[in-house]
Amino acid sequence: MVQDIDPFSVARDLFPDMPPGFPFENFELEELILPDGDDLGIKSDDDDIKEEDVQTQSGFGSCIVIQNLPKAPEEKYEKLMNVVRTIASKLGDVRDNGIFMPLDEATKLTKGFAFVELARKEDADAALLDERFINGYQLDKNHKLTLCRFDDFDKYAKVPDEYSPLEPAPYKQPENLHSWLADKLGRDQYAMRHGDNTMVCFNDGKRGRADVAFQREYWTESFVQWSPQGTMLATMHRQGMAVWGGPSFTRLNRFAHPNVRLIDFSPNEKYILSYTSHEPVSARDSFHVLINIWDVRAGKLLRKFEGPADEYAVGSSAGPNGALKWPVFKWAGGRDDLYFARLGRGKISIFECPHMGLLGKESLKLDGVQDFEWSPSEPLLAAYSAEQGNQPARIVVYKIPERIELRQKNMLNVSDVKLYWHPQGTYLAVKVEAWTKTKKSTTTSFQIFCVKDKDVPLEVFELKNNKERVINFAWEPKGHRFAVVHGDGPRPSISFFTMRDDKNRLGVRELKVLDNRACNVISWSPQGRNIVLAGLKNFNGQLEFFSVDEMETMATAEHFMATDVEWDPTGRYVATVVSHVQQMENGVNMWSFGGRLLYSTQRDKLYQFSWRPRMPSLLPPEKEAEIAKNLKQYTKRYDEEDEQLLMQADADVLQERQRALDEWKAFVESRRNYAALQLDFKRELYGARFAEKEFSIQKVMVEQVVDVKEEPYNNK
């Protein structure tokens, strides 16, 4: 008979040492409290901070106190309560039974103040800044009501009566934040997050291995992000974000932004933006967006941007389902972080650093503006506004802060526009998709603004078949060439164009077309000249390493299931990554720029791989050109060093193998007695049969009579 089994009681019996209540069901995660001193083996950064220094929220954040109310006798209590209720309703949504007005037991009079609990902490914050109350609310001649936060009582009560000057914190010599750039072997670093572990590794392509520079478990709760010049690494936490730097990755600063979702550094690492969106209280409202802007070094909050999500999700900042697309604020290029801007309805709001105010106290008005991009090298802003009624679509390049229109272009029948700045800010390519006369299909053309030339000349060009779908467009990071991926079939073509001929004359010229490639991602080397044509996702990780200078394929390879292609900042190495979007094969393959596989590492649950960026070269362009010219002289010394390094590496491997071999021999030796004993034991048990190891195959014919029957022979 099969008995009914209670799985929970079985589980309890099987795991007697589990806490009561096991196996847990219907529990609230928040209610779980670890025993004192148990940290699950995860060390907290805050262990060294004293408990009493930590300021806690008392949970009364949404409570405010109305002071200076009239002192009313008991019989007028209800009447006064109604007055308070009316006033309180002006402050925001009051919770049910959220008003409490205490009565003095001795005098039977109200005490002259009331507690009001609002629905949200944000409401309380807003109420305290309310214009009607900020200078006191005149209830009648004798009573001017003031508001204060409930939590403030406690705070001010704790202020000591006597002033004692604060001890200035002792000065700590900070670590060199650029130490990794001084690496003797000129190696680059990358950060890799797999499982609960985050590691920063030196990529040693020459010896075909990665050396861990720093690693830590549970370093971040969602992702890590390098600052644009690689000085810092930001980690994300429930309480906010932290930035780390130096050879031992010490914490440089923390920024409190609860539940922070996304962050963005300014190009020169002066500022950091953090973003959260909060669920609306009622379904009718939209999401509430909070963006903080911080000074990275001081850790100071400089400005908050708050508002409903639909105010921020405008034009190109809006995702397909009306969600916000990050980054909302875009930073102007150049050596200083001077301006940042965001798109609004019919305007672009430009903010000026460091005071974070609106530039010129007003936004740049542009009817129907859909998208804008800053030049990466100077404060130039390209904006696209869509067609509206009789007004044609417009692309304008502005000079900021003067707001001078450097060049503009009007177009009709436009369906979509994309802006591509050259990474050096020399050109702005605008991909324009325009409707044909029938409005059934679109043609694609490119308008290229040559920003650095006199009067900003405009080059227009189209592909041979302008009805073809354009999948991708990419400028050569240093140089005058660009690549376009186009084609309607499953295997697209890649075309290379140049903006200048050998005599440096302007004009778009086609260089080469590569037809029928298994490629959906193109990735230029950060130094230009080389490009990786990658077929990711449904092409299963086909890679083609192509030299654009020679116009020939250097190598083709495959990293099965690869999801990402990442060039190192120097353009020497390419990493192809299978991240956790694929279940299997998670890992990184490291290639030379020419497509030689240097090494591969397997990491389960590989969530993130990102190269540490470098700051721009400090060499003047003339010096760079000179080095390129006399490369042979410069490389000689390094070649010798490399040679030695490789020899050393080989020796190391051999040594390691020898060590493993010796260790194994020692093990076998130590177990020799046991093995002999087992052998003797068997020999004794099997006796003569033990030695019979030989066998031979003999073919034996066996005849077996199955049945004998007699049947009369019948011959007709």
Next chain:
Amino acid sequence: MRPYLLKGHERPLTQVKYNREGDLLVSCAKNLQPCLWSSEDGRRIGTYEGHNGAIWTCDITWDSDRLITGSADQTIRIWDLPTGKELFQFRHREPCRAVKLSAGERFLAATTDAFIESPPAIHVYKFAENVEDQTSTPLNTWTVPKGRVTRVFWTDCNRKLITSHDYGMIRRWDVETGQLIEEKQIHEDAIQDMQMSPDETHVITASLDKTARLVDIESFEVLKTYKTGRFVQSAAVSPLFDHVVCGGGQDASQVTTTAAQAGGFEARFFHKIFQEEFGRVRGHFGPINTIAFHPSGRSFTTGGEDGYVRLHHLDLDYFTTKFF
């Protein structure tokens, strides 16, 4: 290398085993008939008819005269190996997972899974020389805390048993008292297979934590780890060279959802001491469930989830190349 493709089962293989001399090969699968093959040319010699459930495991006597099989039909059977005649049945109330004869073959250790009320257990029987004297009462039976006991081996001159478990543990037991002597967590996930090295000083364990490990049986210390990035279902130690071979692949339930190449159904050769992979043998189109080296180390056999047994005679290159 052109393998012999042995099509004797239409269900996933569970174990392949060579006899001592290596001229015969027995394959067990989830269908009802274990097969006997000639290991030289892959000819099928016969089948063993009688079981009523998946065959999980088998063992062969020193003289290749008896075959012992353990099955999900809750029996362990003794067969006359050359003729395929069934000689004896041990009846249980639980599926049988692993069997192993002691050195000298006077005893038989068997493990059973948890089933309804029965917890998993280890049984030790007397193995009679003459099958008429065989009894089905165990000499000793003891229960195991939880989970499957996937493999069992006799060590220390038949005084102790070591077992592998499906939560990454290996344990050592005293045969006479059934007492637990030692246990150690070796893997982070189930140990699917454990095989003894030819000199009986260490075992290789294959685990779903995507590694195979070499474990010293005296100290239970992990000596070497072979990382494959796939579930490892089975691993074997070469009797000839310092090589190990691992088989496995992605979870069978997900095979159809990804490209064929993603499965990683190759048999992978590692250097035993340097832990570096130096070769792969492709062929199966499902995970490899079981793998065994020929006692001479000159050939090996794999059995897959795809129902095929592949018998590989290693090429001359394998014996002449210096891999490291």
